[in-house]
Amino acid sequence: MPTEDLLLLDFWVSPFSTRVKIALAEKGLSYETQEEDLLGGKSDLLLKSNPLYAKVPVLLHNGKPIVESTNIVYYIDETWPSHQLLPACSYGRSRARFWVDFIDKKVFDAGSNIWKSKGEELEAATNDFIDILKKLEGAMGNKDYFGGEKFGFVDIILIGLTTWFYAYEKYGGFKIEKECPKFAAWIKRCKERDSVAKNYIDPQRAYEFVGVLRKMHGVE
Amino acid sequence: MAEVKLFGSWGSPFSRRIEVALKLKGVEYEFIEEDIYNKKSPLLLKYNPVHKKVPVLLHNGKPICESLVILEYIDETWEGPSILPKDPYERAMARFWVKFLDEKCFPAMWQACWSIGEEQEKAKEEATEFLKILEGTLSGKKFFGGDSIGMVDIVANFIAYWFMILQELAGFELLTKEKFPKLNEWMNEYLNCSIIKENLPLKDKLTAVFQARFQAVAAAAAAAAAK
Numbered sequence: 001m002p003t004e005d006l007l008l009l010d011f012w013v014s015p016f017s018t019r020v021k022i023a024l025a026e027k028g029l030s031y032e033t034q035e036e037d038l039l040g041g042k043s044d045l046l047l048k049s050n051p052l053y054a055k056v057p058v059l060l061h062n063g064k065p066i067v068e069s070t071n072i073v074y075y076i077d078e079t080w081p082s083h084q085l086l087p088a089c090s091y092g093r094s095r096a097r098f099w100v101d102f103i104d105k106k107v108f109d110a111g112s113n114i115w116k117s118k119g120e121e122l123e124a125a126t127n128d129f130i131d132i133l134k135k136l137e138g139a140m141g142n143k144d145y146f147g148g149e150k151f152g153f154v155d156i157i158l159i160g161l162t163t164w165f166y167a168y169e170k171y172g173g174f175k176i177e178k179e180c181p182k183f184a185a186w187i188k189r190c191k192e193r194d195s196v197a198k199n200y201i202d203p204q205r206a207y208e209f210v211g212v213l214r215k216m217h218g219v220e
Numbered sequence: 221m222a223e224v225k226l227f228g229s230w231g232s233p234f235s236r237r238i239e240v241a242l243k244l245k246g247v248e249y250e251f252i253e254e255d256i257y258n259k260k261s262p263l264l265l266k267y268n269p270v271h272k273k274v275p276v277l278l279h280n281g282k283p284i285c286e287s288l289v290i291l292e293y294i295d296e297t298w299e300g301p302s303i304l305p306k307d308p309y310e311r312a313m314a315r316f317w318v319k320f321l322d323e324k325c326f327p328a329m330w331q332a333c334w335s336i337g338e339e340q341e342k343a344k345e346e347a348t349e350f351l352k353i354l355e356g357t358l359s360g361k362k363f364f365g366g367d368s369i370g371m372v373d374i375v376a377n378f379i380a381y382w383f384m385i386l387q388e389l390a391g392f393e394l395l396t397k398e399k400f401p402k403l404n405e406w407m408n409e410y411l412n413c414s415i416i417k418e419n420l421p422l423k424d425k426l427t428a429v430f431q432a433r434f435q436a437v438a439a440a441a442a443a444a445a446a447k
Binding site: 052066067068072074075078090091093097098101102135 | 279282285
C-alpha cells in the first residue's frame with residue numbers, strides 16, 4: 001500500500017482518538033501522530049485545523065483537516081473503500097448511522113454524568129448509563145458484533161468509548177459484567193482484535209485521568 | 221413496486237427536510253401526519269421506539285429514523301440531483317456543518333426565542349456567534365452546497381423560515397441584513413427555489429401556532445411570578 005500523508009492530532013487518553021486509530025488500523029494505513037496537551041496549551045496546528053472546537057482528534061490528509069471523530073471514520077471508510085467498515089446494503093448503512101448517532105448523543109455524556117455527580121444524582125446517572133447499554137445490547141441482538149458477523153463501523157465508534165467504562169464502574173459502584181453481560185462479552189470479543197488491542201487505552205490510566213477531571217470539576 | 225411512506229408533521233422543519241429530499245429525487249410517497257404534541261400513533265412508536273419522533277421514512281416496510289440518517293439514505297437509494305457532494309472531503313465538510321446546525325445553531329436560536337431575561341440574552345449572544353460562523357462559510361457561494369442546494373441548505377431550513385417567523389413574534393431581530401448580508405442573500409435565493417417554496421408550512425398557520433405558544437409561555441411565567 002503506498003504511503004499516504006496522514007497526520008493525527010491526538011491526546012493519549014481521548015476515547016475519540018481511539019476510534020480513529022482503530023479505523024486506520026483496520027484499513028492498514030500508517031500515519032504520523034502529534035500529541036496535543038489538552039490540559040496545557042493547544043498547538044497552533046490544532047487551533048488552525050479545528051478553529052471552531054479546538055478538539056482532538058483531527059486527521060490531516062495531505063494537509064487538509066477533517067474534524068470530529070465519527071466524521072473522520074466516515075471519511076476513512078469512503079476514501080479507502082476496500083474492506084468496508086459500513087454494511088454493503090443501504091438499509092444496513094442507515095441502521096449503522098442511526099446507532100452511531102445514538103451512541104454519539106448518549107454514551108459519553110451519560111458516562112460523564114456519573115463521574116461528575118454524587119449521592120442521589122450519581123445513582124440516577126448510573127441507572128441512565130446502564131439503560132443506554134441495555135438499549136445497545138438490544139440493537140446487537142444475537143450477533144457477535146453491531147456489524148453482524150463482522151466487526152464494523154458501529155463497533156469502532158463504540159469500542160473506543162469503552163476505554164473509560166472502568167472509570168464509570170468505579171465511580172458508579174457497578175459492574176458492566178453483572179448488569180449487561182452481553183455487552184461485556186462484546187467488549188472482550190472486540191479487544192481480541194489486533195486493531196483494538198494495539199490502540200486500547202489502559203483503563204486504569206483512563207480512570208486516573210478521570211480522577212484529575214473530577215478534581216478540576218470540584219466534585220471531590 | 222417500491223412503497224415509500226413518511227411519518228411527519230406539517231410544522232416540523234425536520235419533517236420538511238425529508239419532503240424536500242424526496243421531491244428532489246422525484247420519489248412518490250404517502251405522507252402520514254402525526255399529532256406530535258398530543259398523541260403519537262402506535263405505528264410511529266413501533267417504527268421509532270428509541271426516539272419516538274418524526275420524521276420516520278418507511279421504505280418497503282423498513283423504517284429509517286433521524287432526519288440526517290434519512291437524508292443520506294435517500295441520497296444513496298435514489299437517482300437524481302445529489303444531496304451530499306461526491307468527494308469524500310467535501311462530504312466530511314457537509315457532515316460537519318449539518319451537525320453544527322443541528323447541535324449548536326438551532327438549539328441556541330430556539331432558546332433565544334423561547335427564554336426570557338438573562339437566559340435569553342445569553343442565548344441571543346450564542347446564536348449570533350454561531351450565525352457569524354455560518355455567514356463566513358458562504359463567501360462566494362450562492363448556496364452552502366455551491367451552485368445548487370445540497371444537504372447543508374436542506375438542513376438549514378429552520379434559519380430561513382421558522383426562525384424568521386419566531387424572532388419577529390419574540391420581538392427581536394438577530395438576522396439583520398446589516399450584520400448578515402450573505403445569510404440574507406442566501407435566504408432569498410433559498411426561499412425562491414421552487415422545491416423549497418412549495419414545501420414550506422403555511423406562514424399564517426405556523427404563526428398562529430407559535431403565537432398561541434408564546435401566550436401560553438407568558439401566562440405560565442406570570443402565574444409562576446404571582447406565587
